[in-house]
Amino acid sequence: MAFIKVKDLSYYYPDTSKPALDKIDLEVPAGQFVLIVGASGSGKSSLVRAIAGVIPDFYGGVYGGNVYLNNQDIRNMSRRAVAKTAGLLFQDPESQLVMSNVEQEIVFGMENLGLPNSLMKRRLMEVTNALGLSDHLQSFIPELSGGQKQKVALASILAMQPEILLLDEPTSQLDPVAAEEILSIIKRLNEENGITVIMAEQRLERCFHLADRVLVMDEGQIVYDHHAPEAITYWALNNNCAFIPPLARLFAGVEYPEIPTTVKQGRRILKSFSSISESNLKSLPSAGKKLVEIKEDQDQPVLEVKNLWFTFANGQEALKNIDLRLRSGDFTVIMGANGAGKTTLIKHISGLLKPGRGTVKVLGRDTKKLSVEELAPRVGYLAQDPNDYLFLPTVREELAFTLQNLHLPDNGIIQEMLSRLKLDCYQNVNPRDLSTGERQRVALASILVTRPPILLLDEPTRGLDYQLKKELGDMLLELQAQGTTIVVITHDVEFAAEYASAILLMSQGSIIEYGSKYDMLSGSTFYSPQINKLFHNIVNGVVTLEQGKEALNRLLKLNETRAVSV
């Protein structure tokens, strides 16, 4: 018997002519963990919202078909009954917390249900113990980290004891450690408490293996529905979908019959190859050669940081003795835990902060003597949230605004950027009406119109799906080839492995290590991409997907020849 039943569901957001959901039919038995994947705008969020009853009650719009929870039509259920049955967790923790105190936030949902005080106390105790929030009950919410905030939001929903947990990209705004914690809590709830979970998610390398079933959505329809990772991976490859995690993509790329979903499974497959003996597991010959040479040369560095120290007004020493030289065409990724000083370093390059001691020179000029506005045409800065840029009525005006501020002429650069970032068709659209990925492209374009020799990006992959990440990465590589120096702050190891040339590791305000990605991202337990973890101690120095394919092919060939000779 289906616990959730969606029948012939269609939905149009108000004032749109394209359906967000197009004749969806779906049955989910109780206790299943369903993962919904698909590109941005494919209807994942809309489906999740429709099951929670938020569509159409909150959004309005045109609605057809039925959603049944527990054999009851959601349209005939009271709102309270729906809220008791299905809990909905959103993307951004900041915009779903109502109270300023953790305890009050967790009881908020229960108060709305009109539960008696004694029951609320009990559930509060249970849920805070289960999620490890007991020590934070009296904490002030704005002072919590992103992951803790998301945990509080989840706790508030769980306290209502829903039978169905609906999640709309719950980890997209979190760093990997926090994301992992949220996902493991969700897995535990599903396995130990039997809660039905329906989750829309983009970070598949972290949750592909958790799900009992994967739905692929596109253009408002469920285009594929299967439980086996192999079938989904092959289907996605054949249909040119970008959402497959790197590990699955690697094995599918060489047409291996078994598709692993975790590193553990992948290594088991590799270890099973009879050929793997001490002699030929050293390293890939090509891997070593691809090293980026960080050599001293005569070139004037584009960016030169010397003995930089910085202390905030509250006494916190944020940067300690930073030395860094970047040349034209360098692509550096800065990694490190929250509070390691990554953003503070970037702000010194854009001139938003001035050195306490030491110097920062951009194109040979000391930033101490330049204002932020004077540095703006030389240093482009893309902040985390593209919304911080957008306020003008059209995309084109948004680009023109930067030029106008800096008194630069428009010698065709606006048109060039619009077409390069595939924004031609949106040039007269309000940027606030675009999707996250498109908004980011507009923000990026509004910076690139000055043709800055240095481009700084702070967490640019946050909230992007695989396809958008790839587009962003390719664009950055193109800029790099033209000589732009690129510095990216990210927690996204997979992105760094694919696109960066050098990695800078920071901790507690100091540079821990700086070097080529092939050295920096291999052989580490946490700062390595999945591909590297897979080949660790089997073939060394494998970092990118391309190398992974090469290594896997060689292993397969060796395996065949061995098998033949034996």
Place this chain on the structure above:
Amino acid sequence: MFTYREKDNLIYKLHPLTMVTFIAVVFVLSLLLSNPVYLLGLLAAVGIVIAAADVLEKWKVYLKYSLFLIVLIMIINALVVQLGQTVLYKTAPLPLTGEITITLEALAFGAGMGIRLLIIISVFCLYTYAVHPDKVLKMFSKGGNKSVLVIILSTRLFPLLMKDYARITEVQRCRGVKLDTGGWWNRIRNYLPVISVLLLSSLERALKLAESMYARGYGSGNRSYYTRELWRPRDYIILAAIMICFIIAIISALKGWSDYSYYPRLSKVGSGAVVVTGIMTLNLAVPAILNWGWKKWPLLRSKI
């Protein structure tokens, strides 16, 4: 900004209703009583409790600004009110106002009003720093008052807004928006992008927030009210002391002991008024006295 910070003293470990009663009683008495001795007693009591709550530093800031205000009140009162017999200064006849006299009584009246103002500002300071805003608001929102939720939401959103503002300013400066150069008109105009972004982003966030509240069943029927505030002996002791003080004050007011006339000449302050004030102040200082004992004797902690 959210200013409340929990500190380790008894004042923060009271039932919120106890603190609210204290603040309300002092506020009402400061309006009811006009004798400067009584007012000084109230001020002293509030000051002692503020010191006990360990927010003296914050109070000093309030005092600095209110002293300026008091001087202003005294000057204006002395210039405008021409009553009183003890003339301190007399101007030559002026064209519009005629002759202006400054009298001791008018100055004293201004000072009396000033003390009253100081008490009100001080209890406000105590409320801001020593009482958890959400807890108090929630006490008055049994049954789910919407306006209370709006106030709670704004205390939650304000720090967020400040953060947004700082971030957006930086982003727009990196886009060449000049925020600290040019004339004032230019600067205001240049802040437009920052304000527009802030407004648009806040609206988007408000919608998401509303959706999250909706999904959690807000407005789906009668709300219940969660509380785990406990009453302890300390609350009863303090409430009793406040009540005694309040009754004494009402009796004083009815009997006319707390009346005071500034004009035409300052009336005398009897020793009775001083004694009554002393008793009242002592009663109002009970929270501070208990706090002192609470810190000194661990045994008392477990008893109250």
